[in-house]
Amino acid sequence: MSHPAEPVSQPSVLTVRAVLFDMDGTLVDSTAIVEQVWSEFAGRYGLDIEEILRTSHGVRSGDTVRRYAPAGADVVALTAELDAMERTRTDGVIALPGAEALLSALPDEAIALVTSADHILAGIRMKAAGLSMPTTTVTSEAVTLGKPHPEGYLKAATLLGVDPADVVVFEDAPAGIAAARAAGMRTVVVGDAGHLEDGMWRIPDYSDVTVTSVKDDDGGHLLTLTL
Template sequence: MSSPSRSGTTTLTARAVLFDMDGTLVDSTSIVEQVWTTFAARYGLDIGEILRSSHGVQAMDTVRRFAPAGSDIQALAAELGRMELAETRGIVPVPGAPKLLASLPPDAVALVTSASRDLAGVRMAAAGIGVPAVSVTSEDVMRGKPHPEGYLRAASLLGVAPADAVVFEDAPAGIAAGIAAGVRTVAVGPNAGELPDGVLHIPDYSGVAVTTHVTGAGLRTLSFTF
């Protein structure tokens, strides 16, 4: 639940934390725009429309939506995936993300990303961030964001109910996925769009603090102060 703390702050208490990757832990904006610009130029598509709708969703879903009729969707998505894997210049952590992750118990954290497992490994390494032991990538779900499958799976793998977790997300599709999963959702950064009621927004993690509490019964909780 959310509760007021000292003036101007909010506190969220949870048992587990679920993070998106691109735009949430890792800033890969330059590479993402480069890859989709190449795709758009090849087929004479509107790059602005592609970027507005592709953020936070699986590349396969975006290719399927925008590729010309008769295109080999699998081959195009694979080609774009190779382009993304080959380029890491400009990838940096979102401010405060490494420090926040280092302060969290590893077994209370999951990564839930629309990227492939290989791409997640490449981008997290380029940003100097370790990949959590529990990671749900594009290979692990049948339905990508905004469907809640990824977040529901991550909560299950961590052994917590969705209501006992908190999601950090940067894109409308991911925010919708977190809400649909029944997980309290925090929007991060400038690309979140119009936020549903009750969704907290932060620019990055610079102003976020977390405290770990263990009750006498051994129940561990994490208190985030924004």
């Protein structure tokens, strides 16, 4: 007796004018280093490392230090110390599968990196992973309010000259997903964070993502991504 075939899911097709990427966990796998640094911070002050890792992913380091450092601690100095530790550690930093090919296929003037890392760390991590840095970047020092606030994503859209409704964001962390959603942007979740709502999609990595790009009448780009 034959059994009915399993239904084949159809790929999702998104048409946008710009693509915004988070970095850590989205383009670059730097999990081991991030966990090392925060474990040392937690151990120094007797803090719950699991709680810190649960809430720090995708958030600016200074915001996490401010949240968890003991009363009276020098938040600025601690943040600078942790940032310096992260900059000197690149072992095991790799690009997610398909990330390099997708970045290469997208027009530079239609993409931006929006990361909670500072500009120096972003450059170090992208280089270590073998990825080219987009010309347009919004790093931690470029915003007043970090993720989950939408300021970074809205700023990137403005720099690219596109409406938030014409943007798709690739994100992996709850704070970043919340920021993209608050900015009114379609969101592709890389990995297994959170649950999907309308206007959200999920991929394990970029292995099966393809893109075509055509110039529109205004000189911008019309990008069609197949997930």
